[in-house]
Amino acid sequence: MSTLGYGWKQGLKNIWQNRLFSLAAIGTIATCLFMFGLFYVLISNFRNMVYSAESNVGLTVFFKEGISERQIAFIGEEIKACEDVEEVKYISAEEAWENFKKEMYAEDDEIEDTFGEDNPLANSASYEVYLKDVSNQNGIIHLIEKIEGVRKVNGSSVVANGLSRFNMLVTYVSVTVIVLLLLISVFLIHTAVATGIRVRSNEISIMKYIGATDMFVSLPFVVEGMVIGVIGATIPLVILRMLYERLIAFILSHFSVISRWLTFVPLTEEFRVLIPVSLLVGAGIGFVGSMVSVRKHIRRADA
Amino acid sequence: MNENTSLIRLKGVGVRYQTGTEALKDIDLEVKKGEFVFMVGSSGSGKSTFIKTLLGEVKASSGKIAVAGYPLDKMKRKKLPFYRRKLGVVFQEFRLLNDRNIFENVALSQRVIGVSKERMKKNVHAMLEMVGLADKEKAYPMELSGGEQQRVAIARAMVNRPEILLADEPTGNLDPENSWEIMKLLEQMNRLGTTVIVVTHNDDIVNRMKKRVVTVQKGKIVSDRDRGGYGQ
Known part of the structure; x- marks a missing residue:
């Protein structure tokens, strides 16, 4: 079996064997990426509304x-x-x-x-x-x-400048919140994977003694982190997909007075960006989080 | 490499830990290919540091070390895995993976060096047969006795046919009968061409085996005798 095949199989096995840690990690990533998705949807819709308002100035x-x-x-x-x-x-x-x-x-x-x-x-x-x-x-x-x-x-410079400044402010706040959420996600997955790795530190040191390269040792943990990240990213996408149109329908029916100013981004357009970005971010934080943890343990096993 | 070639050569090796403790002092030692060497000494004499130094786990603070063609004193970290493939290691506490069966424990060494599935199966079967555990392939470590677990550890260490086998107190957790069985197994590996270094406290075994005995005290080699005995 190739190293890649072994890493993949062992990574999936790790997820199952440490199902409590895995569930905790999936839960934390799903929560963070749900917040990320929610913010993204709010920002893109807000920007869309500001854009329509700007078009009327x-x-x-x-x-x-x-x-x-x-x-x-x-x-x-x-x-x-x-x-x-x-x-x-x-x-x-x-x-x-x-x-x-x-x-x-x-x-x-x-x-x-x-x-x-x-x-x-x-x-x-x-x-x-x-x-x-x-x-x-x-x-x-x-x-x-x-x-x-x-x-x-x-x-109408007052309106124009006001809208423009407000738009900028919303963008800055949103980007800051999103970056913070991503950092929190990386920290959480790092902690979750690190806990799993601590349990298996004996395994890592044995592998190092018998001549395993860093890549061979890391691969199962990286696969584990990335799979957890992708699952953690898929859950909020499904929830947001179910909520999005229902929420728009609810707002339009219950707030008909302001509905003419509310121009929402269509679902397909929203998810054309959100799906690849969320999956990439999920896999990315899984990769970074697990790499940080496993590298630390590999160095320790060598020393 | 012929039998007279030094497989392990230490020249003026010293190891000083960050705490200031000098664990090894000015060690000169040569071990030829195919030798069987006991390293004995009291607790804290520096035996474990010696094994760690040979494993590349601890770096020498002074002197020169060459093992199986690798200059350990100046070797880069990225070469360590490839150097360690020249070694087999056996520990006192066996260090098997309890969530994997015996076959998987031994096969791990083969996976690490990328052996094909078919070849790996053949090699692992042959190795388990050699250590007398062919019928326990599917068993898990916790289902085996201490002696059997140490046999699995030896199979894992030997399946890649390393040039050197390092055994750190391999009989420390075993009764006299099992200890002797393990020693006979190590001798068998030695007869097949592997250089064996055993760190031990077990005077009975050292005296019965009549092999080269290197005695370490306070980080220094105080005696080195062929066909020696414990404490001689």
């Missing part, structure tokens, strides 16, 4: 008086050519006045009597510009202001 570009339609079209093309621009929408003076009336005087019939056919916003045709990333809003404003024929650019 636009700039308004006004033109100089007496500008021709051809020049307006040219300005539109120039804006579209900017890298961070997502969408450009033309709002005529008539549309602007209609929108204004709807927003400001929705319940006031007298407005028609006051203004009649006059359009106080006659010179207020504009482009509404939506950005890919609102954090670049000021830069884009400067660029557009330089285009010939542009009179003024209105931005």
